[in-house]
Amino acid sequence: MTPEIMDEYAAAHLRFALGETVRVKRQDLGLSQHELGHRAGMTQSAVARFEAGGTVPTIPVLDRLARALGLELRVELSPRTKSA
Secondary structure, X not given: OOXXXXXXXXXXXXXXXXXXXXXXXXXXOOOOHHHHHHHHOOOHHHHHHHHOOOOOOOHHHHHHHHHHOOOOOOOOOOOOOOOO
C-alpha cells in the first residue's frame, strides 16, 4: 500500500470515527439531527453529512458541536508510533 493510500485511509477513518462519536452522543441525549444543528448553528443536513463521515469540519465547528452536546473539545498532538 502506498503512503498516499495509507494517508487517505487514515483520513477516512478519522471522518467516520468523529461522525460516529457525535451520532452516538446525540442519540444518547435524545436529540434529533435538527435539534443538534440548531444548538450548534448548523443545518440538519450538515449534521447528517458529518455523522455519515462525509465531511471533516473545522476546529471551530467541532467546538460548536462539542458544546451543543455538553462536551469539551480537546485537540492533542503527540508523537506517531512506528508501524511494524
